[in-house]
Amino acid sequence: MAAPLTSLEPVFPVLRAFVSTIVPEATILDEERWVELRRLIDLALRDRPASLRRRVRLALHFIQWLPLLRYARPFTALDPARRARFLSFLENSPLQTVRSGFFGLRTLALLGYYGQPQAAAEIGYAATARGWDALR
Amino acid sequence: MNTRSYDIVIIGSGAGGGAVAQELSSLCREAGLRIAVLEKGPKLRDEEFTGGELEMSRAIYEDGGGFLTADGAMTLAFGSAYGGSTVVYTGTSLLPPPRVIEHWNVPGLAHEEITRRAQKFIQQNNVHLLEEPLINDNNRLFVEGCRKLGWRAEQFPVNVKGCRGSSLCNLGCPNQAKQGTNRVQLPRAEQNGVEVVTRCEVLRIAGKSVVARVTEKSADGKGEPSSWPSGDHRINAKAIVLSAGAIHSPALLLRSGFERALPRLGHGFTSHPAFILVAEHPRPITNFVGHPKSFYLDQFAASDRFILETCMYFPFVTAKSLAGFGPEHSSFLRAFPRLQMILVLACDHIDEHNRVTIDSAGRPVVHYRCTPQVAQSLVSGAVASAKIFFAAGASRVHLPVAPSPTLTAADAARLDALAADCRFVPGKTAVSAAHLQGGCGMGRSPQDSVTDSRGRVHGHPGLFVADASLFPNSVEINPYLTIMALADRVAETIREEWQALQ
Numbered sequence: 097m098a099a100p101l102t103s104l105e106p107v108f109p110v111l112r113a114f115v116s117t118i119v120p121e122a123t124i125l126d127e128e129r130w131v132e133l134r135r136l137i138d139l140a141l142r143d144r145p146a147s148l149r150r151r152v153r154l155a156l157h158f159i160q161w162l163p164l165l166r167y168a169r170p171f172t173a174l175d176p177a178r179r180a181r182f183l184s185f186l187e188n189s190p191l192q193t194v195r196s197g198f199f200g201l202r203t204l205a206l207l208g209y210y211g212q213p214q215a216a217a218e219i220g221y222a223a224t225a226r227g228w229d230a231l232r
Numbered sequence: 233m234n235t236r237s238y239d240i241v242i243i244g245s246g247a248g249g250g251a252v253a254q255e256l257s258s259l260c261r262e263a264g265l266r267i268a269v270l271e272k273g274p275k276l277r278d279e280e281f282t283g284g285e286l287e288m289s290r291a292i293y294e295d296g297g298g299f300l301t302a303d304g305a306m307t308l309a310f311g312s313a314y315g316g317s318t319v320v321y322t323g324t325s326l327l328p329p330p331r332v333i334e335h336w337n338v339p340g341l342a343h344e345e346i347t348r349r350a351q352k353f354i355q356q357n358n359v360h361l362l363e364e365p366l367i368n369d370n371n372r373l374f375v376e377g378c379r380k381l382g383w384r385a386e387q388f389p390v391n392v393k394g395c396r397g398s399s400l401c402n403l404g405c406p407n408q409a410k411q412g413t414n415r416v417q418l419p420r421a422e423q424n425g426v427e428v429v430t431r432c433e434v435l436r437i438a439g440k441s442v443v444a445r446v447t448e449k450s451a452d453g454k455g456e457p458s459s460w461p462s463g464d465h466r467i468n469a470k471a472i473v474l475s476a477g478a479i480h481s482p483a484l485l486l487r488s489g490f491e492r493a494l495p496r497l498g499h500g501f502t503s504h505p506a507f508i509l510v511a512e513h514p515r516p517i518t519n520f521v522g523h524p525k526s527f528y529l530d531q532f533a534a535s536d537r538f539i540l541e542t543c544m545y546f547p548f549v550t551a552k553s554l555a556g557f558g559p560e561h562s563s564f565l566r567a568f569p570r571l572q573m574i575l576v577l578a579c580d581h582i583d584e585h586n587r588v589t590i591d592s593a594g595r596p597v598v599h600y601r602c603t604p605q606v607a608q609s610l611v612s613g614a615v616a617s618a619k620i621f622f623a624a625g626a627s628r629v630h631l632p633v634a635p636s637p638t639l640t641a642a643d644a645a646r647l648d649a650l651a652a653d654c655r656f657v658p659g660k661t662a663v664s665a666a667h668l669q670g671g672c673g674m675g676r677s678p679q680d681s682v683t684d685s686r687g688r689v690h691g692h693p694g695l696f697v698a699d700a701s702l703f704p705n706s707v708e709i710n711p712y713l714t715i716m717a718l719a720d721r722v723a724e725t726i727r728e729e730w731q732a733l734q
Contacts, residue, residue, distance in 0.1 A: 102684055117308035118557040122596040133697065134284060140296060145567055145595075180558055187556070187660060193268070195659030203552050204300075211286040220569040221547050223520040225406035227397030 103138050103149050107156040111137075111205075113172045114159060117179045118205040120216075133208035140207055152204065159186075166179050234465045234639070235444075240726070241442055241469040243434045243484070245271040246316020247715040249475030250413025251353065251429075253421035254722035259730070260425030262604040265700040267426045268467065269418070270444055272433040272476075275314035281406040283569055283652075285546040286583075288403035291377060291454040292319050300602040301477075302356030307664040308598060310477055313404075313455075314430055315414025317477065318712060321666070322401040322525040323391040323410045326709045331534070336704045337437040338674045339359075340685045341721075349717035357411040359713075366397060368522025373572050374542045375527055377624035385527045388541075388710075397522040399544050405459070432465075432549060434476070435594075437488040440694060441468045445683040471733050472670070473696045474689075475719065478503075481701040482588040482671035483596035485682070489719025493691055494682050498588040502672045503665035505602055506577040508545060508553035509614060511621035511629040516569040519544050525575075529616075533579055533708055537605065538613035540620070545574040555632035555660045564630055576613035577667070578606045579708045588671045602663070607656040610624045615651045619644075632661045667711050672701035687722035694733050700723040 104111055115133065116123045125133070141149050160171045163182050168175060171182065186198040209215055216222075224230050240256060249269055257259045259265040273292065282288065288298040290314040299308045327350055333343040353359075378385040391411040398406055408415060422428055426589070434444045448462045449455065474481045482498040491497050524544035533539050545553070547565065550573075553563050565643035580586075584598045604611070614633050621629045622644035629639045633654040643650065675681025678690040687702060689695040698719040700711050707714050726733070 118561075120562060128536040139290070140286075140298065144295065144298075169663055183557065192303065192305065195657070199659055199662070200304055202557060206551040207286065207548050208553045215405070216547040217283070217566050219547060221520060223283060223399050223546070225281075225396070225398050225400070227395075227399065227407075228522055229396060231518070 110156045110160040115205040136211045137208045217221045237468040238268045240471045242269045242473040242474035247648045248710040248719040251716040251719035252698045252723045254417035257421040257424035257426045266300025269428040269429045270432040273312035275430045276455045279452045281404045283400040283406045292610040301598045305658040315412045324710045338685045346717040349720045350713045352617045353716045358393045359389045359391045369517035370519040371526040371542045373624040377620035380623040399520045399524045458625040471694045472508045475699040478668035478701040479596045485595035486590045500582050500670035501586045502580045502669045504577045508557045509574045509617045511572045511626035512567045513570045537579040537609040539577045541575045555637045574617040578609035580606045610656045611654045669703040672697045673704040685725035686725040
């Protein structure tokens, strides 16, 4: 498995907490799967404009520190229920910019998790080129 | 910079570019013309179509399938490969309704002509109705649900040959059964002497030449290397045909400085905004086996401005399409073998806000907002889909526009009442579009359009457009046959006017 790339390295603890809130099953991933998750997200961002990568990092900083105002703790120090409440607040924000930003991060989290063939297999997805022949 | 000379250069190899290349290719043999197709994306070898979701998305879609509108609220999916978007569509092959072409009101363009020209491609690309044993449960349940509601589901003609039912059409058919331009028109054109150059992005048009950049294949990328050396090339041509699609065609003209003479350039962009709805059945169904898109319902297109189509997507795209997150979201994904899916498409119309521009680096920027009418169409289509799901026996439905997205069978009886509480919220509900149209619309003069009715760019002899950007308004169905018919018309014009173009 390829070594992790580095664009999200400084914010990885926040990303890990974020992904685990979006996809609860991620909490039981082993380290190898987390490495793969990061690799997939980095690959998705690699060929996009540098400004987009900066916005992703900024959004993760925002998620880490904004909860201080309400819970007096950063995102990574919150319990799962509070993390979920905070993200729900972002998802339902009256500001489209905030909603879209959350949606973008959520997309990356889902890509990193469900983009892995193991995750696809775990949910019973098994499409192959053999199509109907695979059922016979 | 390398300099090359051709008689005709075609930019893009999808439904439009592929059709033009084939139709003009006999000129290579008959008259010794040199014709080149410049394609930005790669040409993959057959064995490289693996069906892997992220792997294939990265290889054959623009931005890996994640091209976003300027506000980040909608994803635009379009191909970037030998064959363009015909590599990544499902092969659904419909003719536009007569009322749409009448509404377009393009001088000299009649519905009868589009139908006549499309017949050629219906034959060439093996368009037919799939045999009944090849229809899977996901599609049967749609038909059954519609029937119970008294609605009339129609079967899609599809352009497949030897379909094995991989369900992976949108990731490039791993069995090469789908008959896109990559399988039919481009190989025929190449046999006749047309040169197709991949990994070749046209940067700008300058008079009777184009400047293009060829990029090397990356170490971890798929596809064959380009036949040209990497670097910048100037290509002189007597005729230039722009077939780069509804985003890149207007963007290329914009960064080439055409906007002053063509004030409508980039305007008139429509896209059939769509979202994916999911329902769970009590038992496993065949869904990721079989052709994914065999039926549609268009009886509400004129009245409520939405179309429903069967569909089946992959784990990541499905996860993205569901609203929310956490355990409830996961529970739908974990029911994958029991999921039925429907795609709701809104029939959008021209809105002055919605257009293609370029940023300071010349990259395309798509401005799109869902009008209140489009938002209402998506909500109406979602509620109609929920009715179909429950009528087909679903135990629960995910309705992203509902205040609480998960509906159970107990909610089935109150769907009409629930509809009043449903809202489409931009930036919260996953909306995507793959039917990208307009931006170089046909019309009468530079004041109302970019080209005339035969794809000639106003005021620029020898410069043509032949792709979905020609559409002066939404076509309201899956667009590729209409694109090919219009491209055929443009090719015929070039043939007829060839002496004058030299």
